[in-house]
Amino acid sequence: MFELSTGNSDNNRYVISVKGEIDIYSAPGFKESLYQSISDVGQDIVLDCSDLTYIDSMGLGILVGVLKRVKEKGNNMIIRNPRSTVRKLFRITGLDKAFVIEEV
Amino acid sequence: MFELSTGNSDNNRYVISVKGEIDIYSAPGFKESLYQSISDVGQDIVLDCSDLTYIDSMGLGILVGVLKRVKEKGNNMIIRNPRSTVRKLFRITGLDKAFVIEEV
């Protein structure tokens, strides 16, 4: 399962941290929570993935959906500190080109 | 699997630490290592179980065998800091009466 914690602000960007596993079981809840967290946000969004231990294509699809919405508002979405296994999936799917990935 | 580390001395007692899991697979190696470690020891033996995460009846049987040998030399064997799950097995089998169990 996963946990989302939101609300930290960083240089005028809105930081959301995700912790745990996003797989076929947790994906629906993740999608709902994430869409809810970003619905009123009018800034760039940083998704802190330091504690995201697992994600699969379904989770990536959700992130792409969020990116689309965020971009529609003229903002961007940054993936922060993905673990090497998660980062690898961004690379394989070519999504490392769609998202800004930052290591801090 | 398991790891044994030996040789620390404590109040003239010989301390052996066991780390990891003792089950049907690791038991033969555990028995051999433990018997070897105690073969030349003429003091009381402390088996530090702080990092022993798992043991079953086979492992307990080995400890009983060691206790017998240690007692034949007029010494004793102390089980130190077993985790609650390990301690429970000593209780269930009545072995908490055969061994001195100490928490430090």
Place this chain on the structure above:
Amino acid sequence: MKQTDTVSLCIPMKAEYVSIARLTASGITSRAGFDIDTIEDIKVALSEVLGKIIEKKPLTDRINIDFVCQSDGIRININIPDNIPDLFDNEDDKFALAIIRSLMDEMEMIKQEHIITMVKKLGKAV
């Protein structure tokens, strides 16, 4: 989790695979809602049964375990190969048996079905 979801695991009849059964058991019992201590108890009980079966060196290649997830707990059925003698017959085996009986709520050998069946209910720590 529904009334009766069953997870089956079939492992080679070898000591080195017992830890795989323990790992799978942790996953299932943790998802079923057992607390950490009870999960450990179930792992120990399962290992004792598997250990005793493997010790008897049966001719069968593999051993099957059914984890039946019930609304109030879990039932674990382990197939006993039919060419082995009694499972808990010697002095040492008595300890294994004592451990299993203490840690599980029910434990029974059903000879005609060639299984050992054990039950652990939710919400009862030893």
Place this chain on the structure above:
Amino acid sequence: MKQTDTVSLCIPMKAEYVSIARLTASGITSRAGFDIDTIEDIKVALSEVLGKIIEKKPLTDRINIDFVCQSDGIRININIPDNIPDLFDNEDDKFALAIIRSLMDEMEMIKQEHIITMVKKLGKAV
């Protein structure tokens, strides 16, 4: 580990059991000698296949996975229920397919046997 030890796992056809399959896969691949990163790769690939099958809502109750431990790696065979359409047919599925193909050394659907078979060799990190 011998040439061909097979561990079989059969889980209910439900999303909540995929993590059990991942856990069992970790245990088997770790015992088989894979490094942590490769273990993660295998878990992801297995999850993608199971996820795609479960998404198609087949009528079958359970899904079987055979982990065949070979001296040079592992082969994972997953039964595909025969009443489901193609597994990787829409746009999103292409991503799952790309992930599986990248992470595993071999991946093949054998339609007449109704299985997907995937291979990962020891000593080859992506």
